[in-house]
Every structure is written in structure tokens, then in C-alpha cells.
Amino acid sequence: MGEAVTTRKSGTPIKVYCLPEEKALIAANARNAGMSVARFLREVGQGYRVHGIVDYERVRELARINGDLGRLGGLLKLWLTDDRRTAHFGEATIRALLARIESTQDQMGAVMHAIVSHRR
Known part of the structure; x- marks a missing residue:
């Protein structure tokens, strides 16, 4: 017969008593x-430095901004390929489009900076 496989479930649990607010903070x-709370406590208890994941709201914001850049880039591409749908675009429209792309890039940079600054 093969060797018995040792899993965490077959190991010995460690009980930790804490107040409700401590438990809520650990869970958060x-x-x-x-x-998971179990993995978090196991890693912290073994001395690992836990790295948090990026705030989901900021990720959604970056995805929205990236979508905006894609749409703006698509318009610019149509204009550069002399697509008939953009034949009415004048120089002012193209300059406004380029300014909007630059502004959107600035927004993305600000969100990324906030994420990095928040994690320090």
C-alpha cells in the first residue's frame, strides 16, 4: 500500500480566542x-509578510479608463485610415481627441499612483 498523505485537514487545529471586533478586523x-482567514493567519503566524491585493474599486476604475482609451484610440485609427465615417473630422476635432486621450492617460496615472502610494 502507498504512504498516507498528510493534509492540513488531518493536522491539528490551533484555536485563537479573540473579541468580535478583533475577529472582524482579522477577516477584513x-x-x-x-x-481566506485560515490562510491569512497561517501565513502571518509563520512570519510571512502578507501583500494585499489592489482595491477592486480602483481596478474597476482602471478598467473603465482603459476602455475609454480604447474607444478614443479606435476613433483616431478610423481617422488615420481615412474611414468615410470620420471624413467630417476637422483639425479641431482631432486636436480635441488627442487632448482627451492625454487627459485619460493622466487619469490612469493618477489612479495607479494612488494605488502605489496607498500600499506603502
Whole structure:
């Protein structure tokens, strides 16, 4: 017969008594790190430095901004390929489009900076 496989479930649990607010804080920290409470406590207890995941709201904001850039880039591409749908675009429209792309890039940079600054 083969060797018995040791799993965490067959190991010995460690009980930790804590107040309700401590438990809530531990759960929130685990959630912010993208981990289960058990994994979070196991890793912290073994001395690992837990790295949190990026705030989901900021990720959604970056995805929205990226979508805006894609749409703006698509318009610019149509204009550059002399697509008949953009024949009425004048220089002022193209300059406004380029300014909007630059502004949107600035928005994305600001969100990324906020994420990095928040994690320090």
C-alpha cells in the first residue's frame, strides 16, 4: 500500500480566542489580502509578510479608463485610415481627441499612483 498523505485537514487545529471586533478586523485584513482567514493567519503566524491585493474599486476604475482609451484610440485609427465615417473630422476635432486621450492617460496615472502610494 502507498504512504498516507498528510493534509492540513488531518493536522491539528490551533484555536485563537479573540473579541468580535478583533475577529472582524482579522477577516477584513484577510479579505483585503485576497485570502481566506485560515490562510491569512497561517501565513502571518509563520512570519510571512502578507501583500494585499489592489482595491477592486480602483481596478474597476482602471478598467473603465482603459476602455475609454480604447474607444478614443479606435476613433483616431478610423481617422488615420481615412474611414468615410470620420471624413467630417476637422483639425479641431482631432486636436480635441488627442487632448482627451492625454487627459485619460493622466487619469490612469493618477489612479495607479494612488494605488502605489496607498500600499506603502
